[in-house]
Amino acid sequence: MIERRPVANAFGHLMLVAMIVIVAFPIYLAVIAASHTIQDVSQTPMPLLPGAELLENTARALFDGPQLVGVSGSTPAIVLMMNSLIMAISIAVGKIIISLLSAFAIVYFRFPLKNFFFWMIFITLMLPVEVRIIPTYKIVADLGLLDTYTGLVLPLIASATATFLFRQFFMTVPDELVEAARIDGAGPMRFFFDILVPLTRTSIAAMFVIQFIYGWNQYLWPLLIASDYKYQTIVLAIGRLIRAPDAFYEWPVIMGMAVLALLPPVLVVVLMQRWFVKGLVETEK
Amino acid sequence: MAKVTLKGVKKNYGPVKAIHGVDMEIADGEFIVIVGPSGCGKSTLLRMVAGLEAITEGQIVIGDRVVNDIEPADRDIAMVFQNYALYPHMSVYQNMSYGLRIRGMDKADIEKRVQRAAEILQLQPYLQRKPRELSGGQRQRVAMGRAIVREPSVFLFDEPLSNLDAKLRVQMRLEIKRLHQQLGVTSIYVTHDQVEAMTLADRLVVMNQGRADQIGTPGDVYNHPATTYVGGFIGSPAMNFVKCRIDAGKAVLDDGVTLALPGGWTAPAGSYTLGIRPETLRIARPEETPDLHLDVDVAEELGADTLLHGKIGGQDVVARVPSNAGFHDKSRPGLMVDISRAHLFDNESGLRVAV
Amino acid sequence: MEKRVVFQNRYLPYLLIAPQIAITIIFFFWPASQAVVQSVLREDAFGTRSYFVGLENFIALFEDEYYLNSFKITALFSTLVTTIGLSLSLLLAVTADRLVRGTTAYKTLLIWPYAVAPAVAGALWGFVFLPGPGIFAWLLLQAGVDWNFHLNGDQAMFVVVVAATWKQISYNFLFFLAGLQSIPKSLIEAAAIDGAGPIRRFWTVVFPLLSPTLFFLVVVNVVYAFFETFGVIHSLTRGGPAKSTEILVYKVWYDGFEAQDLGGSAAQSVILMVIVIALTVVQFRYIERKVHY
Numbered sequence: 001m002i003e004r005r006p007v008a009n010a011f012g013h014l015m016l017v018a019m020i021v022i023v024a025f026p027i028y029l030a031v032i033a034a035s036h037t038i039q040d041v042s043q044t045p046m047p048l049l050p051g052a053e054l055l056e057n058t059a060r061a062l063f064d065g066p067q068l069v070g071v072s073g074s075t076p077a078i079v080l081m082m083n084s085l086i087m088a089i090s091i092a093v094g095k096i097i098i099s100l101l102s103a104f105a106i107v108y109f110r111f112p113l114k115n116f117f118f119w120m121i122f123i124t125l126m127l128p129v130e131v132r133i134i135p136t137y138k139i140v141a142d143l144g145l146l147d148t149y150t151g152l153v154l155p156l157i158a159s160a161t162a163t164f165l166f167r168q169f170f171m172t173v174p175d176e177l178v179e180a181a182r183i184d185g186a187g188p189m190r191f192f193f194d195i196l197v198p199l200t201r202t203s204i205a206a207m208f209v210i211q212f213i214y215g216w217n218q219y220l221w222p223l224l225i226a227s228d229y230k231y232q233t234i235v236l237a238i239g240r241l242i243r244a245p246d247a248f249y250e251w252p253v254i255m256g257m258a259v260l261a262l263l264p265p266v267l268v269v270v271l272m273q274r275w276f277v278k279g280l281v282e283t284e285k
Numbered sequence: 286m287a288k289v290t291l292k293g294v295k296k297n298y299g300p301v302k303a304i305h306g307v308d309m310e311i312a313d314g315e316f317i318v319i320v321g322p323s324g325c326g327k328s329t330l331l332r333m334v335a336g337l338e339a340i341t342e343g344q345i346v347i348g349d350r351v352v353n354d355i356e357p358a359d360r361d362i363a364m365v366f367q368n369y370a371l372y373p374h375m376s377v378y379q380n381m382s383y384g385l386r387i388r389g390m391d392k393a394d395i396e397k398r399v400q401r402a403a404e405i406l407q408l409q410p411y412l413q414r415k416p417r418e419l420s421g422g423q424r425q426r427v428a429m430g431r432a433i434v435r436e437p438s439v440f441l442f443d444e445p446l447s448n449l450d451a452k453l454r455v456q457m458r459l460e461i462k463r464l465h466q467q468l469g470v471t472s473i474y475v476t477h478d479q480v481e482a483m484t485l486a487d488r489l490v491v492m493n494q495g496r497a498d499q500i501g502t503p504g505d506v507y508n509h510p511a512t513t514y515v516g517g518f519i520g521s522p523a524m525n526f527v528k529c530r531i532d533a534g535k536a537v538l539d540d541g542v543t544l545a546l547p548g549g550w551t552a553p554a555g556s557y558t559l560g561i562r563p564e565t566l567r568i569a570r571p572e573e574t575p576d577l578h579l580d581v582d583v584a585e586e587l588g589a590d591t592l593l594h595g596k597i598g599g600q601d602v603v604a605r606v607p608s609n610a611g612f613h614d615k616s617r618p619g620l621m622v623d624i625s626r627a628h629l630f631d632n633e634s635g636l637r638v639a640v
Numbered sequence: 641m642e643k644r645v646v647f648q649n650r651y652l653p654y655l656l657i658a659p660q661i662a663i664t665i666i667f668f669f670w671p672a673s674q675a676v677v678q679s680v681l682r683e684d685a686f687g688t689r690s691y692f693v694g695l696e697n698f699i700a701l702f703e704d705e706y707y708l709n710s711f712k713i714t715a716l717f718s719t720l721v722t723t724i725g726l727s728l729s730l731l732l733a734v735t736a737d738r739l740v741r742g743t744t745a746y747k748t749l750l751i752w753p754y755a756v757a758p759a760v761a762g763a764l765w766g767f768v769f770l771p772g773p774g775i776f777a778w779l780l781l782q783a784g785v786d787w788n789f790h791l792n793g794d795q796a797m798f799v800v801v802v803a804a805t806w807k808q809i810s811y812n813f814l815f816f817l818a819g820l821q822s823i824p825k826s827l828i829e830a831a832a833i834d835g836a837g838p839i840r841r842f843w844t845v846v847f848p849l850l851s852p853t854l855f856f857l858v859v860v861n862v863v864y865a866f867f868e869t870f871g872v873i874h875s876l877t878r879g880g881p882a883k884s885t886e887i888l889v890y891k892v893w894y895d896g897f898e899a900q901d902l903g904g905s906a907a908q909s910v911i912l913m914v915i916v917i918a919l920t921v922v923q924f925r926y927i928e929r930k931v932h933y
Contacts, residue, residue, distance in 0.1 A: 026765055098659040099660065109646055124668045127913065131867065131912035133893055135671035155663070158663040182357045183364050184383050220893065235757040238759055
């Protein structure tokens with residue numbers, strides 16, 4: 001920068017720090033709530049400093065679940081998180097696999113109807129689950145996939161975003177590599193597995209982060225598909241518990257669960273920040 | 286090892302004709318350089334030999350086989366690419382052995398071949414490195430190593446040195462030449478660099494807009510260019526072309542300069558283009574009557590030589606003279622033309638006229 | 641764009657693309673076409689058979705006070721989320737970009753809300769504003785505000801906007817920062833040499849160069865507010881109180897699943913599809929333009 005103004009700089013740092021504090025505040029509060037007994041949390045206002053019950057409340061959230069009469073009974077968070085994990089990983093991996101394959105077909109082959117297929121995939125960008133809820137639900141119901149992992153995952157793994165990202169990347173792979181591979185005697189699938197996929201690993205990592213978060217954070221879809229508690233995800237459980245009429249009695253445990261619900265995707269983003277940022281920015285090119 | 290024959294090879298991209306028909310016989314063990322500016326079709330021709338481009342018309346024969354419909358991997362060739370095309374995620378060893386592994390060759394045999402190639406190219410210390418950890422010259426050598434381990438009957442080189450800096454290019458040029466002497470494998474080498482072409486080639490193919498203007502030894506091409514194009518392309522600085530009329534044993538340039546022709550010239554009277562290489566112009570000695578005077582615009586001092594740029598008969602001309610002759614900008618030296626080393630071309634077709 | 645080099649194979653490409661296409665047809669095109677079909681049908685009282693009603697479902701929708709209300713709410717909600725979110729994150733990005741040190745650290749500390757599910761974001765902010773234990777609720781009460789977002793529609797809107805914006809700030813911030821960092825420093829230096837002060841430089845040099853990013857983010861944020869905030873609404877307000885936060889996506893779900901009005905919900909789906917397609921076309925136009933420039 002051109003001007004060096006210590007005051008302006010200090011002000012800038014101050015503003016950013018303030019913003020970070022504001023952004024982190026609700027989570028801080030959730031952790032605080034999870035660290036107190038229900039009696040402490042019920043004060044008006046609740047305490048702002050951590051209490052001693054964090055481990056106990058978290059353990060209760062993980063292994064017992066909140067004891068509520070109304071809504072979802074007491075599904076332990078560990079079960080819910082396992083479901084979320086299965087859903088998130090299956091969606092991410094599924095999307096990556098079918099998108100790699102279709103991007104490979106689109107970039108490295110010429111065949112009749114190619115453009116037609118390409119546009120077909122492109123159009124799915126325009127149709128989020130939210131706008132075609134009922135008919136999609138009906139299909140899944142007709143296929144007998146309600147309350148199954150397949151029903152939770154399969155309809156969400158078609159991905160125009162991932163296909164385009166991989167297509168974009170494949171276009172930048174030098175033609176000479178294909179030619180060298182052909183001279184070396186590698187057929188298309190050999191080239192795909194031996195050369196193209198290893199080269200794409202950064203994009204694959206980026207896509208994995210983004211799609212993992214997408215899968216973990218699904219809400220509406222599990223709300224429709226998983227009526228059986230065995231298949232509910234932790235995010236869905238939070239949305240239900242928070243509005244339960246008797247949630248009041250279990251705030252510490254529910255807030256502990258909320259922290260558990262956001263921890264895995266946040267960790268993935270922070271730990272894989274480099275790929276995450278790359279993935280975000282590149283899918284929007 | 287094998288000879289390679291091209292018979293009337295043509296390439297069209299839709300209505301666009303990229304190669305107009307090339308015929309060539311390449312002898313076993315010969316080093317052929319295809320040279321020309323970008324877009325002349327030289328790479329296309331090479332890629333057709335490799336099997337990376339379909340052949341529109343004609344035949345390519347490697348050894349005794351017509352290879353038109355044979356996959357690149359089965360043509361018994363190996364290719365070195367301009368950008369090396371090394372697999373970035375594989376080590377040098379894996380890069381070199383990949384093709385052999387695909388062929389299902391025995392591990393011990395692969396090891397033997399890779400080690401031998403690495404020895405020839407002095408790559409042993411780098412076998413476990415990734416391409417990105419290597420310098421440009423080393424990458425180049427790996428690309429050649431990948432070709433060598435295949436033990437093909439033909440090597441194809443597609444501008445292999447153009448990504449290297451000038452100094453390294455000279456060094457690698459020598460290495461390629463040595464390698465060829467050592468292995469004796471038929472090689473086809475594409476470049477736009479005429480120095481590379483002249484120094485490496487047993488025979489040159491000068492390509493011009495999809496045609497092979499001339500095929501011949503470097504000396505042949507330099508001393509007897511078949512067209513004005515070849516004359517202008519080979520040699521640096523480029524050959525001077527001046528329009529002239531030939532009549533009664535004399536060549537008359539536009540501004541009235543008259544040059545006496547050597548006795549043997551039998552070209553019929555008429556208009557021609559005279560090709561004079563800059564090095565066949567020399568400063569007239571004091572006792573000589575100069576053939577012509579050059580109004581020097583700019584004198585480029587190169588060290589040993591000086592290039593004098595000026596105009597004769599309204600046409601740009603360069604003369605290469607020793608620097609110690611002491612001519613500078615705006616001087617007007619008298620020059621002698623070594624007419625016996627000049628070339629005569631048809632004005633219309635640009636073809637060489639026999640004299 | 642086409643590759644110069646391709647593989648020759650008759651069947652393989654179809655095999656490769658088949659899984660993607662199969663899922664797309666089964667779970668995208670078929671349901672979408674079903675939505676269109678259902679939007680012109682109505683079931684009889686017993687739900688046993690349905691008959692063709694033309695555009696009646698649509699007409700009924702646009703005569704439905706609640707639906708029109710839902711439109712207005714969605715417009716207000718998405719305008720608030722987009723403008724507040726973009727202004728705040730632009731301010732933050734410009735500030736972070738100005739600073740020589742710490743930019744990367746700030747980036748790390750600001751991006752993680754992106755990873756929080758909308759429903760969880762709703763739960764967290766719901767707790768902060770919860771009458772009783774909620775700190776902000778208490779502060780507002782102390783300030784004399786009669787605070788209870790479960791009862792007051794405006795207050796409910798305020799909370800969902802806060803939660804939805806909070807989640808989106810990190811995304812906007814990342815893109816603004818990337819946009820700012822891609823502006824060549826030499827341009828700004830040239831403007832400084834021309835005598836433009838920092839504020840003038842921002843509006844005459846930086847902002848115009850940032851406008852493609854801004855445009856892109858406006859579209860993304862509108863799409864986000866329209867379609868991806870179901871979780872926020874569902875976990876915070878269930879569309880209430882008195883439908884004061886019932887955005888379109890929430891209403892589609894509610895009418896279809898809770899009120900079992902299939903035809904009406906399908907007609908709403910069709911309208912939503914038209915909106916998404918319009919937004920996508922706008923965005924695509926813009927991408928096309930960017931490519932041409």
